Amino acid sequence: MKIACGQLCSLSSLKDNSRIVIKLIKQSILSKVEVLFLPEATDYILKDAKELITLASKTQQDFLTPIQKELKLLNERNKSQLKLAIGIHEPTSLEKVRNIQIWINEAGLIEQKYAKIHLFDINIPxxxxxxxxxxxxxxxxxxxxxxxRNWNIGFAICYDIRFIEMTLKLRNLGANLITFPSAFTTKTGEAHWLELGRARAIDSQCYIVMAAQCGEHQNGSDKKRVSYGQSIIIDPWGEVIARGAKYSDPRSVDDQGDYYQLVTAEISHELVEQVRSNLPVFSHRRPDVY
Structure with missing residues (x-):
């Protein structure tokens, strides 16, 4: 199966971000991609908490609905079956938002939803x-x-990748592909991004798909936020089989000034079975001891 990570730099405009996602959908269909994985918070990235909550109430109308309609239309027109995994926000009754990942099928319908369990709540000197x-x-x-098809997809988001227990739980529940849509900081990205992805692939013997935000998010304030980028797809042996640009790499824009990048890979169910057969670590585990 051919899959892809769609890399972009989400701004504060839901409609602009939706337009860029539709460009990635069109590029994916032309490239015969079956599943497009998009980053955490694809709908918008802000640092102002109040505005974050306000925008979440508009995500469905201004961001998701155009994407769902266009996905269905393009699949019908091109006789394709492209599906999306995408990170967005949804409002809650507690005057906060949930950071969620949803699965949208080829008809543009939302079929699955996961809300981020582990929240990034730190202040590093x-x-x-x-x-x-x-x-x-x-x-x-x-x-x-x-x-x-013959893939069992497990959902996690960004900071979840640091909690090995969650990855192992998803594997024990039957996952052979786990996705971590992310908006990593540059400091933690430089130190741990690739290492965490390879470790989780080796630990779980799953494909690991990490679609990433990349670059400086212009949000109309003086509070700058920069995401690390480098979307990666890693096979169950821990090999990186596809990789996008980092925030510090040269990145081109299209004629409308939009930055986005499609990172594709062919994934093999046979490779998953081979790795698990040759190195059957899950049958060697000792829960009676630890």
Whole structure:
């Protein structure tokens, strides 16, 4: 199966971000991609908590609905079956938002939803200061992997990647592909992005798909936020089989001034079975001891 990460730099405009996603959908269909994975917070990225909550109430109308309609139309017109995994925000009753990942089928319908469990709530000296708990309500459950052809897809988001217990749980529930849509900071990205992705692939013997935000998010304020980028697809042996640009790399824009990048890879169910057969670590585990 051919899959892709769509890399972009989401702004504060829902409609602009939706337009860029539609460009990635069109490019994916031309490239015969079956599943397009998009980053965390594809609908918008802001640092102002109040505006974050206000915009979440408009995500469906101004961001998602145009994408759903265009996906259905383009699939029908091109006789394609493209599906999307995409990170967005949704409002809650507690005057906060949820950071969620949804699955949209080829007909443009939402079939699955997962709310981020582990929230990035840190202040590193000379590093990132992001308090996700100020505006985000955490999820409280893991979404069981769901079937797409002979693939069982597990959903996690960004900071979830640091919690190996979640990855192992998804594998035990049957996952053979796990996706971590992300908006990593540059400091933590330089230190840990690739290492965490390869580790989770080796730990779980799954394909790991990490669609990433990339670049400086212009949000109309003096509070600058820069995302690390480098969307990657990693096979169950831990090999990086596709890679996008980092925030510090040269990145081109189209004639409308939009930055986006499609990173594609062919994934093999046979490789998953081979790795698990040759190195059957899950049958060697000792839960009676630890």
């Amino acid at each position: 000379n590093g990132p200061n992001l308090k996700e708990l100020d505006s985000v309500e955490p999820g409280n459950s893991i979404l069981s992997p769901f079937a797409v």
